[in-house]
Amino acid sequence: MFLHPHLKIIDENGITLFFLSLTDPASMKLIGTVPEMDEADVNEAIDHASAAFKGFRNTLPRERARMLRKWYDLMMENKEDLATLITWENGKPTADALGEVSYAANFFEWFSEEAPRIYGDTIPANVAGNRVVTVKQPVGVCALITPWNFPAAMVTRKIGPALAAGCTVVAKSPGETPFTALALGELALRAGIPPGVVNFVTALDNTPKIGQQLCEHPTIKKLSFTGSTNVGRLLMKQSSSTLKKLSFELGGNAPLIIFDDADLDNAVAGALASKFRSSGQTCVCANRIYVQAGIYDKFAQLFAEKVKAFKVGSGYEEGITHGPLIHSRAVSKVDSHVKDATSKGARVVVGGHGLPDLGENFYQPTVITGVTGEMAIACEETFGPVAGLFKFDTEEDVVRAANNADVGLAGYFFTKDAKRAWRVAEALEVGMIGINTGIISDVASPFGGVKQSGFGREGSKYGVDEYVTIKTMTFGGIQPIV
Numbered sequence: 209m210f211l212h213p214h215l216k217i218i219d220e221n222g223i224t225l226f227f228l229s230l231t232d233p234a235s236m237k238l239i240g241t242v243p244e245m246d247e248a249d250v251n252e253a254i255d256h257a258s259a260a261f262k263g264f265r266n267t268l269p270r271e272r273a274r275m276l277r278k279w280y281d282l283m284m285e286n287k288e289d290l291a292t293l294i295t296w297e298n299g300k301p302t303a304d305a306l307g308e309v310s311y312a313a314n315f316f317e318w319f320s321e322e323a324p325r326i327y328g329d330t331i332p333a334n335v336a337g338n339r340v341v342t343v344k345q346p347v348g349v350c351a352l353i354t355p356w357n358f359p360a361a362m363v364t365r366k367i368g369p370a371l372a373a374g375c376t377v378v379a380k381s382p383g384e385t386p387f388t389a390l391a392l393g394e395l396a397l398r399a400g401i402p403p404g405v406v407n408f409v410t411a412l413d414n415t416p417k418i419g420q421q422l423c424e425h426p427t428i429k430k431l432s433f434t435g436s437t438n439v440g441r442l443l444m445k446q447s448s449s450t451l452k453k454l455s456f457e458l459g460g461n462a463p464l465i466i467f468d469d470a471d472l473d474n475a476v477a478g479a480l481a482s483k484f485r486s487s488g489q490t491c492v493c494a495n496r497i498y499v500q501a502g503i504y505d506k507f508a509q510l511f512a513e514k515v516k517a518f519k520v521g522s523g524y525e526e527g528i529t530h531g532p533l534i535h536s537r538a539v540s541k542v543d544s545h546v547k548d549a550t551s552k553g554a555r556v557v558v559g560g561h562g563l564p565d566l567g568e569n570f571y572q573p574t575v576i577t578g579v580t581g582e583m584a585i586a587c588e589e590t591f592g593p594v595a596g597l598f599k600f601d602t603e604e605d606v607v608r609a610a611n612n613a614d615v616g617l618a619g620y621f622f623t624k625d626a627k628r629a630w631r632v633a634e635a636l637e638v639g640m641i642g643i644n645t646g647i648i649s650d651v652a653s654p655f656g657g658v659k660q661s662g663f664g665r666e667g668s669k670y671g672v673d674e675y676v677t678i679k680t681m682t683f684g685g686i687q688p689i690v
C-alpha cells in the first residue's frame with residue numbers, strides 16, 4: 209500500500225473535502241479514493257448509531273439472527289468480488305483472500321445462531337422472600353477499530369456479536385484497506401439491516417484524532433480494538449475519562465516449539481502454516497521457532513527446502529503462494545530484524561532480502577538459523593515473512609524462554625508425548641495454543657490473549673459477552689403459599 213498525496217476538492221458550496229488515495233501494494237497503481245473523514249463526520253455517524261439503537265435494541269433476537277444470516281448469505285454469494293477487493297488493497301493471494309471471505313462470513317453465520325440464545329440466569333436468592341433473575345442487555349453504541357491484515361474478518365468478528373446482542377456500531381475501517389469494509393456496508397443494507405445500525409468511518413491521517421474522539425465520546429459505551437499493543441495502551445488511557453467497556457486484541461510474539469519426539473513432517477507443515485500465513489502478517493503467526501537440539505539440523509533443512517519453493521508475486525497471479533507486504537515500512541522492519549540477527553551471529557539460510565524487481569513491497573520469505581534471545585526478532589513481533597530458528601535443550605529451558613515476553617497471544621508446540629502436551633499447554637503464558645497444529649483460528653474457538661496481548665474474547669460462545677451488560681432483577685416480598 210502506498211498513499212498518493214491526498215486529494216483536496218472544493219465542492220459547489222465552497223466546502224473543502226479531503227480524500228484518501230490508495231494504491232495496490234503489489235502494482236503500486238491507484239485503486240481509488242475514500243473520504244478522509246473528520247470530527248464532524250464521526251459525530252454524525254455516532255448520532256446515526258445512537259438514533260438507530262433505540263429501535264434496534266428492541267428487535268427480536270430472531271429478527272437480528274435473520275439479518276445476520278442474510279448478510280452471511282450475501283457475503284458468500286459475492287465472495288469472488290470481496291476476495292478481489294481484499295487482494296487488491298491488502299495484497300494477499302486470491303486463494304487466501306477467498307479463505308478470508310469464508311472465515312469472515314462465518315462470524316455472521318455463527319452469531320446469527322448465538323443471537324436467540326443470549327440467556328440470563330435464575331438465581332436462588334440468599335434473602336428470604338426475594339427472587340433473583342438476570343437479563344443480558346446490549347451495551348449500547350459500540351466503536352470498533354480494526355487493522356488491515358484481515359480487511360473483512362476483523363470487521364465481521366466484531367460486528368457479528370455486536371448486532372447479535374442488539375448494539376449499533378461505528379466502525380473505523382482500516383486506513384489502508386477501507387474498500388472491503390465499505391463493500392460489507394453495502395451488503396448490510398441489502399441484507400435489510402436498518403440504516404444507522406452499521407456505520408463506517410474512513411480515515412488515515414485523521415485516525416489518531418478519530419480514535420480519541422471515539423474513546424472520549426459519552427454516547428459510545430464500548431470500544432473493541434484490534435491492532436498493536438502500543439495503540440491499545442493509548443486507547444485505554446483515552447477511554448478512562450468515560451470508563452468504557454473495552455476489549456483489546458493486541459500484538460503477539462508467538463513461540464512455536466518443536467520437541468525431539470515430534471512427528472517431523474507434521475511439525476514442518478505446522479510451522480510453515482503458522483509462520484508464513486499472510487506472509488507472516490497475522491497476530492498469531494509464529495515469531496520465535498524453538499527447535500530441540502536433537503532434530504534442529506534436520507528440521508532446519510526440511511523447513512528451508514519448503515520455504516525455498518514458495519512463489520512470491522502479485523496475489524492475482526496463478527500459483528503465487530505469497531503476495532507483497534502491506535507497505536514499505538513493513539519491508540523495512542522485516543529487513544531490520546534480519547540485519548540485526550545476522551550482525552549478532554545468525555545465518556541466513558533462505559532469502560534475507562527484498563525483491564525490488566517485483567516491487568518495493570516484496571520481501572523474499574526468509575529462514576535464519578542460530579537465532580538467540582538477544583536479537584530483535586526474539587523480543588519484537590516481526591509481522592513479516594522471516595522465520596528465526598532458536599535451538600534449545602530441555603523442556604524447562606524452552607518454556608522459560610517462551611514465557612519471557614510481555615505479550616501472550618498464541619503459542620504452538622509439537623510433541624507425541626501426551627503428558628508433555630498437558631504440562632506445556634498449562635505452562636505457556638498465552639491465550640491460545642496449537643498442539644501439533646499451526647492453525648488455530650476458528651469461529652467456534654475463543655480468540656484472545658493474556659498479558660499485554662489484551663483482554664476479551666472474540667468468536668465462540670463467549671464473543672457476545674463483550675457486547676452485553678448483565679442486569680440483576682431482585683423481586684422482593686414473595687411469601688410462599690403454604
Ligand SMILES: NC(=O)c1ccc[n+]([C@@H]2O[C@H](COP(=O)([O-])OP(=O)(O)OC[C@H]3O[C@@H](n4cnc5c(N)ncnc54)[C@H](O)[C@@H]3O)[C@@H](O)[C@H]2O)c1
Nearest residue numbers: 354355382383415416419434435436439457458459460491
Ligand atoms: N490480537 C489480534 O487479534 C490482532 C489481530 C490483527 C492484528 N493485531 C496486531 O496489530 C498489529 C498490526 O497492525 P497495525 O500495524 O496496523 O496496528 P496499529 O495498531 O497501528 O493499527 C490498527 C488499527 O488501529 C488504527 N489506529 C492506529 N493508530 C490509532 C490511534 N492513535 N487511535 C485510533 N486508532 C488507531 C489503525 O488505523 C488501524 O485501523 C500487530 O501488532 C498485530 O499483532 C492483533
Ligand SMILES: O=CCCC(=O)O
Nearest residue numbers: 357489490491492649
Ligand atoms: O491477525 C490476527 C487475526 C488472525 C486470525 O483471526 O486468525
